[in-house]
Amino acid sequence: MSSPTSTPHSAPYYFVPGPSRWPMLAGISMLVTMAGASGWVNSLPWGPAVCLVGIAAMLVVLYFWFGDAIGESERGLYGKRIDLSYRWSMSWFIFSEVMFFGAFFGALFYARAVTMPWLADLDHKILWPDFAAHWGNTGPAGVVDGFQTMGPFPIPTINTALLLTSGVTLTIAHHALRAGHRAKTAFWLFATILLGAIFMGFQVYEYMHAYSDLNLKLTSGIYGSTFFMLTGFHGFHVTMGAIMLAVILYRVMKGHFTPDNHFGFEGAAWYWHFVDVVWLGLYVVVYWL
Structure with a gap:
């Protein structure tokens, strides 16, 4: 945890992000994608649709996840330790x-x-x-x-x-x-x-x-x-x-x-x-x- 007196570029500082839903949603999206891909390869009728839904969900998750990370960086929360x-x-x-x-x-x-x-x-x-x-x-x-x-x-x-x-x-x-x-x-x-x-x-x-x-x-x-x-x-x-x-x-x-x-x-x-x-x-x- 960062101390209240430290800054992003001071030695003891390390930014700890809050709880995030994105890792779990990314895992679910990947599971759906792989299930759909398996069905697609095995010529199951639902395979292509499920695979595409999973890919679309993953892209949405990545959009918001990247957005959160970029926002944290632009607010100056990342220091040398985060960079490393x-x-x-x-x-x-x-x-x-x-x-x-x-x-x-x-x-x-x-x-x-x-x-x-x-x-x-x-x-x-x-x-x-x-x-x-x-x-x-x-x-x-x-x-x-x-x-x-x-x-x-x-x-x-x-x-x-x-x-x-x-x-x-x-x-x-x-x-x-x-x-x-x-x-x-x-x-x-x-x-x-x-x-x-x-x-x-x-x-x-x-x-x-x-x-x-x-x-x-x-x-x-x-x-x-x-x-x-x-x-x-x-x-x-x-x-x-x-x-x-x-x-x-x-x-x-x-x-x-x-x-x-x-x-x-x-x-x-x-x-x-x-x-x-x-x-x-x-x-x-x-x-x-």
């Missing part, structure tokens, strides 16, 4: 995301480097007569429909260029903010968000191409499940990162940041650069190898 706690919190959050994607990359590695060679040493009659130990195996006839694998050209390569460019534009925006150029910061932030939106547009087109032309689906064996889980969750993180940057753009335009006090910008930038790095891993492991 935010930095550690964002660092641990990104670390948890590293573990999240690491689990999926690990599953992909196990399927390709361990399972396939192991199955190749077995009697093919135990599996099926035409079994071939290569990645993208379609499985026995009648169990998994035939499909084609996704190559690196042209969409994945274009998307790689888009995300790498977005990392550059975001860095330029950061330098502009540190130099006190609000208009330039807003311009380059908008460019970053636009590049992210174009990336997602190409990702949607790639999924349409996979379903309609390659017959590649989530149910297409271990290849389909790992492909869509990795690229799908990455796309979700790009979307969330773009939302974060949109909030930061609004705050830049409102003059909430100064050259010396702008961790909100830095935290969103850390997240966006993390998303870039994950995509580079996906581009090499999923599309090239």
Whole structure:
């Protein structure tokens, strides 16, 4: 608790927010979203509607939750200790995301480097007569429909260029903010968000191409499940990162940041650069190898 004589920038000060309904409502919204997504994947009629309701509820919760946090910051309630706690919190959050994607990359590695060679040493009659130990195996006839694998050209390569460019534009925006150029910061932030939106547009087109032309689906064996889980969750993180940057753009335009006090910008930038790095891993492991 803060002492009545301390100020936000004095050593003993630490702002303790009051009780908030937003964490509980965010958890409920996420539960509804996941329930709807599960129903959607399993072709249940109520799945899409429930999933969209959960997403809408989550966006509303985040709007008011972000608003409360921004209001506290603008009232000068956050000092150096709060800034440090935010930095550690964002660092641990990104670390948890590293573990999240690491689990999926690990599953992909196990399927390709361990399972396939192991199955190749077995009697093919135990599996099926035409079994071939290569990645993208379609499985026995009648169990998994035939499909084609996704190559690196042209969409994945274009998307790689888009995300790498977005990392550059975001860095330029950061330098502009540190130099006190609000208009330039807003311009380059908008460019970053636009590049992210174009990336997602190409990702949607790639999924349409996979379903309609390659017959590649989530149910297409271990290849389909790992492909869509990795690229799908990455796309979700790009979307969330773009939302974060949109909030930061609004705050830049409102003059909430100064050259010396702008961790909100830095935290969103850390997240966006993390998303870039994950995509580079996906581009090499999923599309090239």
